[in-house]
Amino acid sequence: MxxxxxxxxxxxxxxxxxxxxxxxxxxxxxxxxxxxxxxxxxHSWSAQGLIDPLAIAGAEGSYFWDYDGKRYLDFSSQLVNTNIGHQHPKVVAAIQEQAAKLCTIAPGFAVDVRSEAARLVAQRTPGDLDKIFFTNGGAEAVENAVRMARVHTGRPKVLAAYRSYHGATSAAINLTGDPRRWASDSASAGVVHFWAPFRYRSPFHAETEDQERDRALRHLDDTIAFEGPQTIAAIILETVPGTAGIMVPPAGYLAGVREICDRYGIVFVLDEVMAGFGRTGRWFAADHWDITPDLLTFAKGVNSGYVPLGGVAISAEIAATFDQRPYPGGLTYSGHPLACASAVATMNAMADEGIVENAAAIGERVIGPGLRAIAERHPSVGEVRGMGVFWALELVRDQETREPLVPYNASGPANQPMADFAAACKRGGLWPFVNMNRTHVVPPCTVTESEAQEGLALLDEALSVADAHTTA
Structure with a gap:
């Protein structure tokens, strides 16, 4: 970030x-x-004495601005959540109308807006994921998905990938595969990490996508064998890893994981907190590969973060586990009426206005080609990858050796090249999403062609600052 x-x-x-x-x-x-x-x-994830937060006066669509009137094109969608942009009038109106009708009610009651939000989510999830447990956000969704899997199977362990982020609650942070885990890493009982495919920095020395897929699946199968299949409740993966680098999985990988899970009776959990609700050009990223997990977690784009909301979409088999057995979990604000009203309005607006289709088209026609053209001009760009409005540029010192522009988890002076690049973006009026040696191009799914082109031009200009730190 x-x-x-x-x-x-x-x-x-x-x-x-x-x-x-x-x-x-x-x-x-x-x-x-x-x-x-x-x-x-x-503030979260920050040394409190070293931050200087920008004061925001307002926002609309793909832009926000400060009190001096300086506008920023939001190429971060905040934390990759404002999928329908800022201040969508239909969603704002829905929140206002719900507040006038019923601000809050306990989760044990049946409420029209909660039922409709669940119906609309279930309508769009793959396969038989037709029961929805609402949470306040993505981390709690992951927390509860893992709990469901453990109770359903009676097994203790969960496998999660390195280069992943699943949230900051107790179980979710231990599942996470990036350095934000380290300070809270209590070796949460039963969490085992493995390598998922990423050919640009392959841990398997693969030369092709097929090799990367096959070797990654073999590694996962071996890990399961040595951990004991009968001890493993779930495998959790981000369908397309987000903060860790937007690494689109090779064709056949997710199907291979599905087969492994079926073979050993392991629950397959897909984390779509960031990738879901139009971000990849489909309602869910799993739709690109025709994969149905046993549990699917969501948040962020379900209502663009207008009111905190997340959830778990649950398969029929796992839901049946709790038909006569109480589910051991709950939240005071599960399915909060204001959050559900914003979700209903968001999903309806996305359908009525072709927002998912716009994300796919902008990615294919504008962002993808534009980033590949930018990469040709800049020695600091090692790789372009992504889909929809979900893209990353891997920034390097040397394209041949692929040495990252800054070291892994760099801070202070070691991170100066990325800090200089981010500052150049902001001076130009572009708000970037920067993490380690990457910049992500993740505008709202509503971004127009002209806005996307404006952002790419500003990014192109700012990358000259990164180029100055290369060996070229």
Whole structure:
């Protein structure tokens, strides 16, 4: 994710400090908003004294802007969640209407808007994933999917890939395969990591996509054999890994994992928190490969994050486990009416306005070709990969050796090349999604052709800063 390294200024005397005493919503300037933030808000994944958050005044569509009126083209979709863009009027209206009707109700009641949100999700999930357990977000969805799998199978272990992110709750962070796990890595009972396919940096020394697929499947099968198939409850994979690098799996890999799971009675969980709801140009990324998992987790794009919402789509077999046996889990805000209303409005707008189709078309006609053309001009671009409005550029020091532009999990001075690149993007009015040595191109699914071209032009210009750190 994009990070800031400049020290945050202390609130200065004057209007900004005075604003801290005002009523909420009464801040007269960006400086006042920032002063209040620095006085009271504790930010995630950050050293609190080293951040300088931008104060945001508003947003609409593919753009947001600060209090000075500087606009940014949102090529991050915030945290890859505003799939229908900012402030979609139909969704805003739905939240307002639901608030006037029924703001909240406990999850044990049957409520029209919750039932409709579940129906619409089930209508779009693959196969028989027709029961929906609602959560507050993606991490809780993963947490509950793993719990379901363990109870259903009576087995303790879960296999998850390196180069993955599944959330920050206790089980989800231990399943995660990137460095954000390390500080909380309590070796959560039964979590085993394995290598999923990624030919550009292949752990299997593969020279072709077919080799990468076959060797990755053999490695997974071997891992299961040595862990004991009878001890493994689930295998969880991001259908297309998101934060870890948007690594589209080779043809046949997910089908191979499905076959392995069926052979050993292992629950197959697909994490579509980031890849779902139009991001890859299909309602779910699994649709590209005609794969049906046993459990599918979702969040983010289900309502573009307008109100926190996530969930687990559950197969008939696993749902039947809990017909007479209570499910040992629950959340006060499961299926919150405001969140469900925003989800219903989002899914209806996506269908009515052809938003999923737009994501596919923009990716195929504009973003994919545009990024490949950019790669030809910049020695810092090692690989372009993606689909829909879900793309990544792998930035390198040397295209031949594939040395990353910055070391793995770099921070401080070692991360300066990426920090300089991100700063150049922002100066030009482009808000990037930057993680390690990659920049991701993940605008809203509603992005227009002209907006996508504008963003690619700004990205093209900013990459000259990254080029300065290469050996070329």
């Amino acid at each position: 994009s990070t800031h390294s400049a020290p945050a200024p202390d609130p200065a005397p004057g209007p900004a400090a005075d604003a801290l005493q005002q009523e909420p919503g009464a801040y007269p300037s960006g400086a006042a908003v920032k002063a209040a933030d620095r006085a009271h808000v504790f």
